[in-house]
Amino acid sequence: MYIELSSSRPFTLDFTLCCGQTFRWDKQGDWWRGVVGEEAFEIRQYGKTLEFEGVNASFIESYFRLDDDLPNIFLHIDKDKNIRAAINEFKGLRILRQEPWECLISYICATYKNISAISQMLANLSRKFGEETHLDSHSFYTFPKPEKLAKAGLQELQECGLGYRAKYVSETARLVCKKAFDFERLKKTTYEKAREELLDLPGVGPKVADCVLLFSLEKLESFPVDVWIRRVILKYYTKHFSNEFIKRNSARESLSRTDYEKLSYFGRQYFGSHAGYAQEYLYHHERTHR
DNA sequence: CAAGTGCCTTTATC
DNA sequence: AGATAAAGGCACT
Numbered sequence: 001m002y003i004e005l006s007s008s009r010p011f012t013l014d015f016t017l018c019c020g021q022t023f024r025w026d027k028q029g030d031w032w033r034g035v036v037g038e039e040a041f042e043i044r045q046y047g048k049t050l051e052f053e054g055v056n057a058s059f060i061e062s063y064f065r066l067d068d069d070l071p072n073i074f075l076h077i078d079k080d081k082n083i084r085a086a087i088n089e090f091k092g093l094r095i096l097r098q099e100p101w102e103c104l105i106s107y108i109c110a111t112y113k114n115i116s117a118i119s120q121m122l123a124n125l126s127r128k129f130g131e132e133t134h135l136d137s138h139s140f141y142t143f144p145k146p147e148k149l150a151k152a153g154l155q156e157l158q159e160c161g162l163g164y165r166a167k168y169v170s171e172t173a174r175l176v177c178k179k180a181f182d183f184e185r186l187k188k189t190t191y192e193k194a195r196e197e198l199l200d201l202p203g204v205g206p207k208v209a210d211c212v213l214l215f216s217l218e219k220l221e222s223f224p225v226d227v228w229i230r231r232v233i234l235k236y237y238t239k240h241f242s243n244e245f246i247k248r249n250s251a252r253e254s255l256s257r258t259d260y261e262k263l264s265y266f267g268r269q270y271f272g273s274h275a276g277y278a279q280e281y282l283y284h285h286e287r288t289h290r
Numbered sequence: 291c292a293a294g295t296g297c298c299t300t301t302a303t304c
Numbered sequence: 305a306g307a308t309a310a311a312g313g314c315a316c317t
Contacts, residue, residue, distance in 0.1 A: 020298065111299040117314050118298085163312030168300080205300050226298035255299085256306060283298075 003050040003057055003066075010070050012092030013045040019284040021215055022096055023106055023119045024126070024143070033138055035126075036063055037099055040133045040140040054135050065094050077271045077278040082236045086285035095280060096215060100183035101176065102143040103216035108168050108203040110211075117161070124160035125149075149173035168203025175201060183217065191219045206260050214276040223267030223275040225260055228286045233263055240266055 005011050017025045017032055025034040030044040041054030052060055061067060074087055105125075110118045122143075129144035129152060149157075150173040157166035175181065186194040194217055198209040210224035225233075230249065238246050241262070249259060271278035 107298080108300095110297095112297060112311080113299090113313085114297040114315065117312095120314085158312085161313070164300090164310085165312080203300065207299060211298075224298070227296090228298065252307090254308080258305070287298090 001052055001057060003052075003060060005048040005050065005066075007048075008071060009066060010092040011045075011050075011064065011066060011094060012090070013043065013050070013064075015090050015093035015284070016064065016096065019090075019093055019280060020115050020287070021280065022098060023110075023115065023122050024102075033135070033140070035133070035140045035142050038133070038142055040135040040138075040142075042135060042138070063097055065097050068094060070094065073274045073277050076274055077281075079270060079278075080236075082232070083271075083278055083281060086281035090281055090284055093280060093284060095220070095276060097218075098216040099143070100186070100212065100216040101146060104172070104176075104198075104201075104204075104208075104212050105143075105149070105169055107208040107211045108172060108201075109162060109165050111165065111203070111205075111208065121161045125157075125162075128156065128160060146173050146176045150177045165203060171202045172204070187218045191221055194219065195222075206257065206264065210264060214279070220274045220276045221268050221272070223264045223271070223279050225255070225263040225267070226283070228283050229267075229279060230255060230263060232282050232286050233266070237266070237270075240270065 013032060017027070025032050027033075030046070031042045032044065033040070033042045035041075036059075039055050039059065041052055041059075043050060043052040043060070045051075050060065070092075074091075078084055078087065106118070106122055109121050113121070123141075126141035126143055129148045130141035133140050133142060149169060152170065152173075154166050154170060157169055162169060186197060191213060194213055195209050198204050198212055199206070204212075207224055207226060210222045213219035214222035214224060234246060234250055245259070245262065249255070255263075267279060268275045
């Protein structure tokens with residue numbers, strides 16, 4: 001099946017799947033292969049054409065957020081020359097509409113790990129606790145259900161390379177099962193309320209919560225702050241902060257909770273209702289220019 | 291090539 | 305409030 005993109009609907013598959021927002025996609029030749037929910041599918045792009053197998057067009061439009069009016073979002077977040085440079089270079093990068101449960105566990109696992117290590121952990125978890133499916137001759141594993149991870153032993157989780165994260169994953173899985181954690185409700189409520197509920201989960205701090213909100217709960221104003229984004233702000237946006245704040249954060253490795261909130265709040269105020277897009281562009285830009 | 295550094299941080303403790 | 309330490313292990317230099 002095919003989707004034809006018009007020039008008013010920019011999209012670049014490679015940027016979108018390579019920018020570190022998702023961890024379970026694999027590229028062989030032109031084809032990207034992955035699983036979303038129960039659906040294994042493959043997709044490739046040539047020019048303005050998307051070709052895919054395994055799911056229908058509306059699934060693709062939803063997962064890749066082709067419904068976001070990207071040119072209009074650019075107009076809103078285009079506040080200065082830093083962000084403009086990032087937009088010009090990576091135009092077509094889109095935030096994905098990920099599955100909340102998988103996104104939550106992915107970012108709990110992502111703390112203090114690099115992207116390739118995160119991919120490995122999640123592949124291990126899926127192979128061990130997920131269901132195998134096939135598309136053509138390729139085999140895939142779905143992401144394990146909450147019940148499955150809730151029942152898993154700590155030892156088994158650690159064998160997947162989770163380390164100290166194993167206990168957070170286990171406890172969060174249990175809480176999600178027990179309280180029947182309603183991700184759909186979080187999608188409908190405000191950024192602030194949804195964030196508070198996420199912060200109650202073990203292994204979820206402000207950074208993880210903001211990522212889950214942005215990538216899976218429809219909160220495009222969310223502005224996650226990691227080491228890279230902090231670096232960007234300390235480099236290009238110093239004038240929006242006090243001298244003490246800049247000094248403190250330049251000298252120190254760790255980021256205090258209150259300073260996290262200041263940085264994240266700045267992002268939301270400065271870039272507005274689609275600050276999350278600005279964050280992704282700045283993040284990817286900074287990473288690729290180091 | 292070995293050893294050091296860094297990693298899309300959170301939590302516990304003082 | 306804020307500082308500090310600890311917590312896998314792997315990739316990269």
